[in-house]
Amino acid sequence: MEIVRSHRQVAAAAAAAGGDGGGAGALPTYKAAPQLEVRLEEFELFAIDRLRVLKGISDGLSRGKRPEEMEKLVSELWKTYMRHQDPAETLNKDIISHFVLRLVYCRTEELRKWFLSMETALFRYRFRLESPESQRMLMTEFQLPYKALPHSEFEAVKDKLSQVARSIGQSANVEHVFFKVPFEEVPDLVASRRVFLSKGYAYVAMSQVVSLVVTQFRCNISKALALTNRKWTATIKEQEKGRLTPIVEALSNAYFGPDYSQPKDTVDISLKDIDQLAKSSFPLCMRHMLDKLRENHHLKHGGRMQFGLFLKGAGLKLEDALAFWRAEFSQKVGSERFDKEYAYTIRHNYGKEGKRTDYTPYSCQKIISATPGVGDHHGCPFRHFGEENLRAALNKMGVGGHALEEIMDKVKNRHYQLACTLTFETTHGVSCDSGINHPNQYFSESQKILRAKNQTMESQSQSAT
Amino acid sequence: MGRDDEQVDSMEIDDQKQQQLEAPAAVPEGFNTDYLRVYYGKLFPYGDFFKWLCYGNDGKHPGCDQSYVGRREFSFTLENDIYLRFQSFDSATELESSIKEKCPFKIDIGPVYSVDPSKRHAYAQSGNNVFVPVERELIFDIDISDYDDVRYCCSGADVCLDCWPLMTIAIKILDTSLRDDFGFNHILWVYSGRRGVHCWVCDSRARKLSNEQRAAIADYFRVYKGGENALKKVSLAGPVLHPFLARSYMDVLKTFFEDRLLLSQQLFSSEERCQKILDLIPDENVASEVHDKWQGNRRSSISKEDVNVTRWEQLKTTLQSGKHKAQGLRRCVEEIVFSYTYPRLDMEVSKHMNHLLKAPFCIHPKTGRVCVPIDPSNCDDFDPAAVPTLSQLLGELNATGFKTDSENNLERTSLGKSISFFRTSFLHPLLKACKEELESAYNAKLQQSKNSLNW
Ligand code: SF4
Numbered sequence: 047m048e049i050v051r052s053h054r055q056v057a058a059a060a061a062a063a064g065g066d067g068g069g070a071g072a073l074p075t076y077k078a079a080p081q082l083e084v085r086l087e088e089f090e091l092f093a094i095d096r097l098r099v100l101k102g103i104s105d106g107l108s109r110g111k112r113p114e115e116m117e118k119l120v121s122e123l124w125k126t127y128m129r130h131q132d133p134a135e136t137l138n139k140d141i142i143s144h145f146v147l148r149l150v151y152c153r154t155e156e157l158r159k160w161f162l163s164m165e166t167a168l169f170r171y172r173f174r175l176e177s178p179e180s181q182r183m184l185m186t187e188f189q190l191p192y193k194a195l196p197h198s199e200f201e202a203v204k205d206k207l208s209q210v211a212r213s214i215g216q217s218a219n220v221e222h223v224f225f226k227v228p229f230e231e232v233p234d235l236v237a238s239r240r241v242f243l244s245k246g247y248a249y250v251a252m253s254q255v256v257s258l259v260v261t262q263f264r265c266n267i268s269k270a271l272a273l274t275n276r277k278w279t280a281t282i283k284e285q286e287k288g289r290l291t292p293i294v295e296a297l298s299n300a301y302f303g304p305d306y307s308q309p310k311d312t313v314d315i316s317l318k319d320i321d322q323l324a325k326s327s328f329p330l331c332m333r334h335m336l337d338k339l340r341e342n343h344h345l346k347h348g349g350r351m352q353f354g355l356f357l358k359g360a361g362l363k364l365e366d367a368l369a370f371w372r373a374e375f376s377q378k379v380g381s382e383r384f385d386k387e388y389a390y391t392i393r394h395n396y397g398k399e400g401k402r403t404d405y406t407p408y409s410c411q412k413i414i415s416a417t418p419g420v421g422d423h424h425g426c427p428f429r430h431f432g433e434e435n436l437r438a439a440l441n442k443m444g445v446g447g448h449a450l451e452e453i454m455d456k457v458k459n460r461h462y463q464l465a466c467t468l469t470f471e472t473t474h475g476v477s478c479d480s481g482i483n484h485p486n487q488y489f490s491e492s493q494k495i496l497r498a499k500n501q502t503m504e505s506q507s508q509s510a511t
Numbered sequence: 512m513g514r515d516d517e518q519v520d521s522m523e524i525d526d527q528k529q530q531q532l533e534a535p536a537a538v539p540e541g542f543n544t545d546y547l548r549v550y551y552g553k554l555f556p557y558g559d560f561f562k563w564l565c566y567g568n569d570g571k572h573p574g575c576d577q578s579y580v581g582r583r584e585f586s587f588t589l590e591n592d593i594y595l596r597f598q599s600f601d602s603a604t605e606l607e608s609s610i611k612e613k614c615p616f617k618i619d620i621g622p623v624y625s626v627d628p629s630k631r632h633a634y635a636q637s638g639n640n641v642f643v644p645v646e647r648e649l650i651f652d653i654d655i656s657d658y659d660d661v662r663y664c665c666s667g668a669d670v671c672l673d674c675w676p677l678m679t680i681a682i683k684i685l686d687t688s689l690r691d692d693f694g695f696n697h698i699l700w701v702y703s704g705r706r707g708v709h710c711w712v713c714d715s716r717a718r719k720l721s722n723e724q725r726a727a728i729a730d731y732f733r734v735y736k737g738g739e740n741a742l743k744k745v746s747l748a749g750p751v752l753h754p755f756l757a758r759s760y761m762d763v764l765k766t767f768f769e770d771r772l773l774l775s776q777q778l779f780s781s782e783e784r785c786q787k788i789l790d791l792i793p794d795e796n797v798a799s800e801v802h803d804k805w806q807g808n809r810r811s812s813i814s815k816e817d818v819n820v821t822r823w824e825q826l827k828t829t830l831q832s833g834k835h836k837a838q839g840l841r842r843c844v845e846e847i848v849f850s851y852t853y854p855r856l857d858m859e860v861s862k863h864m865n866h867l868l869k870a871p872f873c874i875h876p877k878t879g880r881v882c883v884p885i886d887p888s889n890c891d892d893f894d895p896a897a898v899p900t901l902s903q904l905l906g907e908l909n910a911t912g913f914k915t916d917s918e919n920n921l922e923r924t925s926l927g928k929s930i931s932f933f934r935t936s937f938l939h940p941l942l943k944a945c946k947e948e949l950e951s952a953y954n955a956k957l958q959q960s961k962n963s964l965n966w
């Protein structure tokens with residue numbers, strides 16, 4: 047892809063690029079960067095529009111929207127930000143914006159992960175909207191050489207296939223076209239038990255083929271991102287110092303929100319303040335884990351990660367973190383076992399062991415999509431608690447009456463982060479316009495408010511004397 | 512070697528000459544470095560153990576990857592809690608001498624890495640070679656202490672014959688599904704030495720799974736939702752069960768629940784236990800209807816039937832009677848059975864390639880029991896209390912005196928049975944399959960290069 051400043055006609059080039067960018071029709075597969083010229087203004091504008099779509103998807107997922115709702119959301123987002131009357135223009139914008147964002151999001155592990163899952167989700171829902179013919183063409187394009195199950199074999203497993211269909215709430219009338227594929231190729235269908243498995247094969251219905259294609263898509267993009275990253279650091283970054291690099295860097299901050307891996311404006315917090323801070327400024331998910339940790343002197347892996355990284359983000363230093371966890375765990379497992387089995391992960395979270403990369407505190411979206419099991423205390427209480435437990439927990443925070451009902455209402459509609467935002471507003475008596483999307487954001491906004499309150503109180507008392 | 516013998520000899524003298532009453536071979540229960548040294552010196556099956564982890568790559572065939580086993584991570588936990596990670600060995604002899612020298616209280620097995628883990632720093636400096644796990648058995652870890660809310664006989668790390676069936680259930684369900692659904696053949700079940708079981712799926716297909724694929728399998732087995740704070744722990748949505756769940760229910764869970772756990776755990780024997788089950792019924796009216804019936808039978812205690820059985824039958828008839836066939840309630844009986852029986856996996860262990868898992872044939876320091884393989888087709892008969900202990904084995908050795916040949920030593924102890932099971936039921940079929948795969952992969956490669964020459 048070549049980037050130019052001049053105003054050139056690109057529509058024609060885009061039409062030609064249909065083949066290059068890959069894609070049977072309206073849905074490109076982004077296999078190779080298109081041979082076309084892009085104007086610098088478009089470089090940025092297109093990217094921002096695509097980012098709006100991806101951000102919309104990320105919000106939808108964090109609200110726990112169902113697949114059908116996601117499908118609708120994606121098609122609306124696409125229409126709003128990407129669709130042009132001229133299909134060739136749309137395709138052009140689609141391809142350019144994708145490749146620009148690849149550059150933007152190739153640079154760190156965290157960015158790559160986010161981009162990969164949002165692009166994959168986008169592709170998944172767009173694929174579902176395609177016609178069966180174009181779906182088949184895409185299958186060929188991804189080199190998925192599956193033949194439909196022959197009739198005799200189909201008859202032999204028909205009952206099981208219909209049982210699976212009914213188990214996921216579809217009609218018992220089995221579809222007729224099935225593909226028999228190694229189970230490894232449809233992990234999402236296996237994970238949600240949406241396929242019949244026998245002897246290592248998954249029986250995938252035509253309507254589920256999207257999973258096969260998506261797996262392939264995801265794998266291609268993931269490899270491409272790694273490659274782009276290498277190119278970026280090796281050449282592009284330096285070459286484009288005066289032109290693209292600043293745009294790329296600005297874009298990555300545009301919508302991703304702040305990164306809480308390094309405590310910035312926050313003051314370090316110290317060990318003895320934790321309980322006090324929890325009461326005043328921790329979001330419900332973290333309070334709950336602190337309570338459980340104090341009660342059981344133990345947290346399972348998921349909890350240690352979610353809570354440990356949060357504390358790091360809130361400004362707890364490594365030495366204090368070690369002391370904090372040791373004080374609790376040693377009451378249960380003894381300090382030797384703590385040092386042997388648990389200290390490692392804590393140092394790891396601080397980048398002192400293993401790969402030495404810094405781990406980023408989890409965002410609400412990630413926490414909400416977790417799947418805590420028996421004995422686990424991580425996750426988002428708004429999503430993962432039963433109603434009674436949630437009410438009790440909110441009561442304990444001093445939330446009741448009308449506010450409580452409003453929060454429960456948000457929960458019923460699966461707006462977990464909105465419920466958390468309301469909780470924040472109720473307990474702080476201040477509105478929070480940006481909404482809560484990160485537990486560390488909850489913490490730092492709360493601290494900001496409390497500090498401001500303290501200051502006014504101080505200055506008042508000073509002027510009084 | 513000589514030193515080992517001396518130590519044991521002196522032990523013999525102490526124990527036997529002083530307490531002639533005991534069977535001549537008795538060695539006091541316990542676990543200590545001296546015992547362990549004898550075990551590692553005379554009994555640990557280095558050969559078979561290492562052969563397993565070579566997966567056929569130690570052969571003469573040109574398709575063998577000679578670097579394979581040397582890229583496997585072992586980690587040792589020593590007596591004073593020193594933790595040695597990233598050990599690696601190129602041969603059984605190397606492994607043997609290191610174990611004998613260090614006498615680890617625990618041996619863990621990690622993944623096979625892209626490069627020799629003990630030299631990872633050197634590689635890191637040279638650039639190019641990234642240090643990442645590339646292969647790992649698919650593993651499962653099931654721990655009885657995760658079942659504390661559904662067993663009343665023991666808690667925590669304790670286990671008895673009344674609650675052990677929960678582990679038997681887990682073995683049956685997973686083993687059947689791993690074979691029939693996922694098509695795996697080389698599966699090793701191991702007693703963890705104290706409170707649970709480990710499972711190693713060793714097919715090459717399993718070893719090559721990505722983290723995402725591992726997570727998918729773990730999720731396939733998952734029916735628990737919502738963590739500790741959700742009221743309902745098992746949720747079985749949909750009008751019918753997925754064939755895997757239906758089969759698990761019909762073939763295993765239902766029978767174990769009704770024939771074993773109902774009575775052995777006395778699931779309905781107190782108000783509190785009853786309430787826990789009533790909480791699983793989503794409709795309050797129905798729950799109170801059931802409760803009323805139970806109250807009734809408490810007053811008229813003429814029935815000779817066991818109270819648990821009676822109450823369970825009453826619950827079933829109420830929930831399954833025509834008038835409660837509403838969605839939601841239809842699954843309720845199954846949900847209760849699942850809640851009390853279905854396997855609870857430590858998901859994290861299965862999801863990631865780089866989790867360490869304790870090696871078979873280790874000795875558990877707390878119980879002194881050997882981590883022996885369990886035969887899944889006879890797992891009903893497995894009794895954790897009958898697993899040989901370290902001191903028992905030493906006693907057996909003493910009884911006949913030492914031979915230098917460790918093969919013979921082994922066969923004379925009660926560990927012999929476990930080793931021969933490991934060998935014939937697991938290792939030999941595994942190595943046969945590895946050999947075939949190696950050869951066919953090699954031939955395919957030859958064929959390919961031939962073809963490309965022709966072009
Ligand atoms: S919304 Fe975010 S901050 Fe609030 S409880 Fe849930 S995960 Fe925690």
Ligand SMILES: [Zn+2]
Nearest residue numbers: 664665671674
């Ligand atoms: Zn018990």
